[in-house]
Amino acid sequence: MVLGAGPAALCIVAELIEQGIKVTALASHTPDRPWPNTYGIWAEELESLGMESLLGHRWQKTISHFGNGIGEQGNSPTQHNFDYGLFDPVALQRSLLKRCGDLEWCVETAENIEFLGNQTKVICTSGNTFRGRVVIDASGHRSRFVKRPNRGPVAEQAAYGIVGRFSSPPVGKEQFVLMDFRPDHLTDKERKEPPSFLYAMDFGDGIFFVEETSLACSPPFSLNKLKERLHSRLLHRGVSVTEIIHEEHCLFPMNLPLPDRKQPLLAFGGAASMVHPASGYMVGALLRRAPTLAKQLARGLAADPPLDSSTLAQDAWNVLWTPELVQRHRLYQFGLRRLMSFDEERLRRFFDTFFKLPREDWAGFLANTLPLPNLLLVMIRLFWTSPWDIRFGMVLGMSSYQSLK
Ligand SMILES: Cc1cc2nc3c(=O)[nH]c(=O)nc-3n(C[C@H](O)[C@H](O)[C@H](O)COP(=O)(O)OP(=O)(O)OC[C@H]3O[C@@H](n4cnc5c(N)ncnc54)[C@H](O)[C@@H]3O)c2cc1C
Numbered sequence: 456m457v458l459g460a461g462p463a464a465l466c467i468v469a470e471l472i473e474q475g476i477k478v479t480a481l482a483s484h485t486p487d488r489p490w491p492n493t494y495g496i497w498a499e500e501l502e503s504l505g506m507e508s509l510l511g512h513r514w515q516k517t518i519s520h521f522g523n524g525i526g527e528q529g530n531s532p533t534q535h536n537f538d539y540g541l542f543d544p545v546a547l548q549r550s551l552l553k554r555c556g557d558l559e560w561c562v563e564t565a566e567n568i569e570f571l572g573n574q575t576k577v578i579c580t581s582g583n584t585f586r587g588r589v590v591i592d593a594s595g596h597r598s599r600f601v602k603r604p605n606r607g608p609v610a611e612q613a614a615y616g617i618v619g620r621f622s623s624p625p626v627g628k629e630q631f632v633l634m635d636f637r638p639d640h641l642t643d644k645e646r647k648e649p650p651s652f653l654y655a656m657d658f659g660d661g662i663f664f665v666e667e668t669s670l671a672c673s674p675p676f677s678l679n680k681l682k683e684r685l686h687s688r689l690l691h692r693g694v695s696v697t698e699i700i701h702e703e704h705c706l707f708p709m710n711l712p713l714p715d716r717k718q719p720l721l722a723f724g725g726a727a728s729m730v731h732p733a734s735g736y737m738v739g740a741l742l743r744r745a746p747t748l749a750k751q752l753a754r755g756l757a758a759d760p761p762l763d764s765s766t767l768a769q770d771a772w773n774v775l776w777t778p779e780l781v782q783r784h785r786l787y788q789f790g791l792r793r794l795m796s797f798d799e800e801r802l803r804r805f806f807d808t809f810f811k812l813p814r815e816d817w818a819g820f821l822a823n824t825l826p827l828p829n830l831l832l833v834m835i836r837l838f839w840t841s842p843w844d845i846r847f848g849m850v851l852g853m854s855s856y857q858s859l860k
Contacts, residue, residue, distance in 0.1 A: 456577060456587030458565050458600075460486035462494070462547070463724020464593035466741040469554035470749035476756060479585055481577065482594075483564045486552060490544050492705070498538035500739040500822050509550060511543030514631035514656060521807040523800075524639030533810050537818060539631045541656075542738065561585065568600050570719045575764045588756060589721055589767040596707050596725035602715045603728070609708045610795060611675035612735045614654070615682045616666030616703035622695045624657070625665050631656045636803045640691035641684075649676055650799035651684055662700065665689065670735075671709040671795055678704055709735055710788050713781065716772035719765035723748065727775060732787040733794075734821050743824075748775050779827050786830060787823070793849050801845060808841045 457468050460482035471478050480486070501507045517539045522529035563579040568590060570576075575590045592600050626632050635653035638646060649672050655665045667685035669676035689695065711728040723729070723745070730737045751774040755767045762770070776784075797805060810817055816833045819825035825833060838846055 456481065456575070456585060456590045457593055457723075458482065458577070458590065459593035459595065459724070459726075460484060460488070460560055461490065461593065461595060461724065462551075462738055463595075463726070463729070463741050465548065465551035465555065466745040467591055467593060467723045467748065468558065469551045470745040471752065472555055472558065474749045474753035476749070476753055478558060479561065479587055480555075480558060481561045481563050481565060481579070481585060483562070485562055486555075486560045487548070490548060492703075493544055494542045494547070494738045496540055496542065496736065496739050497818060497822060498540045499818065500824075501540065501742075504739075504742050506550075506742065507540075509542055509547050510540035511546065512656070512658065513538055513540040514629065516627065516630045517633060518630065519633045519806065519810065520635040520637045521803040521810075522637060523803070524637030529639070530637070533807065535633065535810065535814075537814060539633065547738075565594070565600070568720060570764055572765075573761065573763050575719065588761075589719075589752070589764050589771070592720055592722040592726045593724045594726055596711060596730070598722065598726035600720055601722045601726050602718050602720075603712045604715065606712045608673040609712075610671035610673040610710050610791065611706055612669065612671055612709050613676045613678060613681060614666045614668040614703065614705035615678050615685060616654070616664060616705070617685070617696060617699050618658070618662065618664045618701040618703075619696055620661055620698040620700075621663060621665075621689070622697055623693060625663050625689055625692070625694045626655045626657055629657055629659075634806060635688075636799065636806065638799050638803075640688050641799075645684070646799055649795075650797075650802050651676060651681060653685070653688055666703060666705075668705075671732075671791055673795075675706060678706070707735070710791055713776060713784060714772075716776055717769060718772075719768045721768040721771050721775075723775070728784075731821070731823055732784065732791045736821070739822055744775065782827055783823060783825075783830055786834065790834070797845075797848055801848060804842055805845050808845065809837060811840065812837060 456479040457464050458481055468478055468480050498513055515538055517535040517537055518532040520532050563581055565577050566580045567578040574586045577585045592598050632655040651667050651669045654668050657663055667681040710732045713728050714722055729740050751771050755762055755770050820833055
């Protein structure tokens, strides 16, 4: 049984059905209700899955700004020379639903889960109950059912964005800006506060998306403050908003601890802490990791004598979060902690160094596709090519890496 109807639920249900598994799917709304978010991804990640036709927008002119915004040098962009895209969310949703065949979702909200040995029972707010050999919780980052260790406050990514029209273009024609960290519009007081950056893109026809984003903060950066920062950043460049077509309010955890992999409930997506702790991206990982998980479940469900819910879940957890992936996740969490301790100036210089790495290194790091030894090598290379104060900031955090173990 699968709980949810977001990208994680649809990805795993599609794969389970392809494995010939009988699935019960249950979510608080029908699975064709449009998703509230628009998902971005580096185009190469989708190309490697043969799914690039699901992109609604694709940009070749991809840049970031890590300068101080003063003079020619401070405004000279970093060219990524790497295509970025936004999914057409309806096309992604439809293509996954098509693979789910004629499966009908039960529109129910799960309230409680009971483990009965060979079966798991889901009790819904309506009073209806459902039983399955194993339950996969894909109800998102704030799942109430998945158990995970308490490692203190969780850092969240927050962002306030506008799709709209502007008095003059906020970014260049056909341009995508991954991170504009230029701080020249900030007051001295604001420079001492947690840093935020602009994520922005040209949609064509005079429409742009601009979003002020805080990478990760605990407590999270206030959305009102991000809104103020977005307007002051735009005004500083002589740009004002003339029409708001859509507003995006974004808040989700970046360093949620990994779930307890011995629990009898399985999870996938946000509920399984699959968001990349250093970037906040997840959809590429869902598409890559769902087939392996579904194959493991098919093997487990076919076992003779039959396995109980707990064994099915634990075997699947070990495939979803292999020791290698767990180690990589720890390294990313460690990296995020260090970044969160950097002030805006150090953070700009860190990213400037990061994006000077060979492209396969930074792109593999961001997609989480580098095998562990390569990831370690990239991190060591980053360390040696960084300015001294950044190296110092990284070394200071070694004890926090130990505490993640
Ligand atoms: C604004 C925003 C922008 C993002 N942008 C990107 C991006 O550009 N690229 C990227 O890769 N990632 C992005 N992410 C991160 C991540 O990919 C998303 O959070 C993603 O939506 C998580 O997918 P999910 O299916 O795990 O959870 P969700 O999308 O949250 O779906 C959860 C589902 O479970 C259902 N549900 C919840 N509780 C219950 C219950 N008790 N019973 C039954 N059903 C329940 C919900 O109705 C929903 O259908 C973004 C996140 C946010 C918030």
